[in-house]
Amino acid sequence: MQGGSSGIGYGLKYQARCISDVKADTDYTSFLTGTLSLKEENEVHLLRLSSGGSELICEGLFSHPNEIWDLASCPFDQRIFSTVFSTGESYGAAIWQIPELYGQLNSPQLERVASLDAHVGKINCVLWWPSGRCDKLISMDEQNIFLWSLDCSNKSAEVLSKDSAGMLHSLSGGAWDPHDVNAVAATGESSVQFWDLRTMKKVNSIERAHVRGVDYNPKREHILITAEDESGIHVWDLRKAKAPVQELPGHTHWTWAVKCNPEYDGLILSAGTDSAVNLWYASASSTNNKAPESPVESTRERVNLLLNSYTDYEDSVYGLAWSSREPWVFASLSYDGRVVIESVKPFLPRL
């Protein structure tokens, strides 16, 4: 099926939207993914890249009660992850634990650590603080943002604080600043909004409509990347949020997700509904000379920004995750349930 592509494929049984890197697993490069099926029994797959890097092995398969709209692995415990799920009519969010000795059980059941059941509306995402051990969690629905305190040993989660974004904003997703445990960005209908978790108040916003995905640059402070429906990818410096620092053309149709590489500054992946994943290089130097002298130069520069376009997908790509253990490897998930692991090594510019 993959033809001449170098990617390693793995097929899920049903459609799927979300994939997450298991950051806490330091021994293997592994990913968690969950299916999205209204009527069937949904599954969570734990995938592991074989040591040779040539095969993708299903390490664990767990049934999940509802279709999964969002999935995030705990950054400090490889057995814990969060999901956002829907029954079709109502939404829920929960923290799960993969049972020990799951390989020996016949049909391993996920242990529910805690339910984040303070939400009323459509829940969008659950966020873990990406850069270390932090017993706090953030969950967002369309109007509210909640800060939870998670206690794994007692299997409980408590709401620490909450704030309402207002009826009009209808949040759709977010990201937690890896440099500042108190800063969170949330994408809304017409803007990207920033919260300070200490006061649980909105502190800032970028007026930008239809932002789908957002990601902080883990290597450089204050740098945020957004993916937008029609207008591509924008790089922002939060200290001067009036105008983007850099623009990348994005995808032919909507740009759905963007992810910054955890190790190489400036390496950006984007997934789009045009069934493609694009690898960009937005280096610090090229962001500095933002005003090139002649239009000729700027076009040349633009061409060079796109390192590669992976187009071997049959459907829109919604799930995208870099591996933090092997930062040149990423996993992508298209809507038809195909996980593809690719290496960006052959396309890297000489740094």
Place this chain on the structure above:
Amino acid sequence: MATEAAPMDEKAKRMRDLLSSFYTPDPSISTPTSSISTSFDNINGPSFDADQYMDLMIKKSNLDVLLQRHVQMAAEIKNLDTDLQMLVYENYNKFISATDTIKRMKSNIFGMEGNMDQLLHKIMSVQSRSDGVNTSLFEKREHIEKLHRTRNLLRKVQFIYDLPARLQKCIKSEAYGDAVRFYTGAMPILKVYGDTSFKDCRRASEEAIETIIKNLQTKLFSDSESIQARAEAAVLLKQLDVPVDSLKDKLLEKLEQSLDGLQINPDEASKLAEHNVSSKDEESNNQGPAKIHEDAVRGFSEAMRAYREIFPDSEERLFKLARALTTTHFENMELYIRKRVSAADFLGIFREYSAFPPADVLLLSNSLRIIWEDVVLMDEVLPEAALSDLSAEAAQVTLKQFVARTFSHLQQDISDTLLKFDINQKEVVDGEVLKVVLEASGKAEFRQLLDENTGIFVKMNDLLIGWIQKGFQDFFSEKIHAGLILVLAQLSVVIEQKVIPRIAEEITASFSGGNSQAFIPGELCRVFHAASEKLLQHYIDTRTQKISNVLRKRFKTPNWVKHKEPREVHMYVDMLLQQLEEVGKEVKQILPQGTFRKHKRSDSNGSNTTTSSRSTTLHSDKMARSNSQRARSQLFETHLAKLFKQKVEIFTKVEFTQESVVTTTVKLCLKSLQEYVRLQTFNRSGFQQIQLDIQFLKAPLKETVEDEAAIDFLLDEVIVAASERCLDATPLEPPILDKLIQAKLAKSKEHNNNNKTTVSS
């Protein structure tokens, strides 16, 4: 032979050595080496030991050899003796002849002293006599000398007395050079003795000189005199200590005044330009003002040349003047541009432009050319003034202003009309505006501007293009109207395809030399091409964004899980179609039709329909089955269907044709629709509503779009997505579907008729 030759040589050598030792004063110095090298058997060496030699001989050789040696030695000794005798004899001879010579010399010297004494006596007597003559003639000579001095003095006095008359004579004959020479000669005397008896004389001559100065000044100022004469006059005046600098100032002031007359009067220039435009047959008339102007400039440069010769130290001043002239030229032009551009109604001008070549641009280029010619003329005279650089700079500034101004007005005008359009909602007007603007700006202005290839323009062609592009970008960032973006896209295509090659042609035609390096058509083409593609992409983006907003509102607002049964086709379909129609209209007015449209149509009748029909049958088949079966097989089936269907290229490259743009827009919209559907969860009624809407969309979309297969595919995808996201995917019965669609069609027809009647009434 060899044995004979060797002793012969040896013998001769020894002879020579002997003789030389005889003549050289110190034999030990002359032959030290030979003595060392042949210590025993060298007879001639100083360290020769006869006894030892003897012993050696006896020991070494037999009797025969010894005898032979003896004979040989005896002969040698005899030879040496004769040589010695010869030498002694010769030396003796020389000695005898020397003594003879000395004897003869002695006898010759006798009797010389007496002659000498006689000579001394005679010289003494000659000296005493010459002294006598000297003393007797002394008095007379002194007298003569005195007389001569007096005569010279008298002559000078006479000259001074004659000076006035002589000067008058010179004035009469206009020999001012002589007059000045006379006067300057007499000056010192007149100065010293002027107060005494020469008073009258001095006054008369000064009067005469005054008239001379006056005459000279008039000569200097009169233009009719030749340059040499005037230069001479200036030199003479300088000799007469007349303050020349003030004269120079006066002259230059006069020149400056004459400059006022020289300036290009904008109106005159416009007349000039109009002459060029309107009456090409009246060549003679046409030449009139231009000729006059050229003559004036030529006169000016002549005058400058003259002044330069007359006053070599006045270059600075002249530079200033020439520069002032050019700057005033440009100032005038600037003023004129401002006046012209601000006064005129731009749209009107554009209409005129499309009718005949724009007077404005032509005028600008004309006056630039005139100025350039002037500058060339002046440059010949004053190469150091760097006038060409100055004027190039000034022209650059002027052009920049012109382009900027034109753009600002264009922009203003367009936004004005767009505002009007917003109020009136008359698309016809809008289309007309777009068309007029496109034609005017594309065909007339830029081409006219760029076509010029005078010297200045060559230097600045690319600069000009740069500004124009900057103008585009300014437009681009303001996002005034989607249609405008489309206009600009098309404009850049026009520039890329037509204007740039033409400029390149012109330039290579007129400058085959190295000048053309500054202008790289390939690079510029690339820039414009990139710009046009970007603009087109931007147009599509803005359009799809608008439609996306419609769709977003449609899908976000209702609760799809609790949707009611579908009664009619939803409103948003109308809005969608309306938007697409707008796009189609705009595109039709601006972009060219695809050349292969017809061909593609017939082609799609052949092969493409089969695929689309198959996909529809597959689809309906599947829908029917999904009724009976559980949805578990459904996903598998869609995958299977996709496998069998040829993969439809949804995202193709956009081309500069009406069809391509419309198709791309529709495709993007349908893809967005699919994505929105995937984000929702539907109940049965919600699904049926989607099914109904899509079914209704099918016919009008196929009418507008080129690639039917892709549209079919995308519409099916929407329905598949909806069924996947549906809790109970039971499709509407075909009769009901049909009925609802017919109702909608009837309603829209009625609505249209109503509209028509209201419009006509």
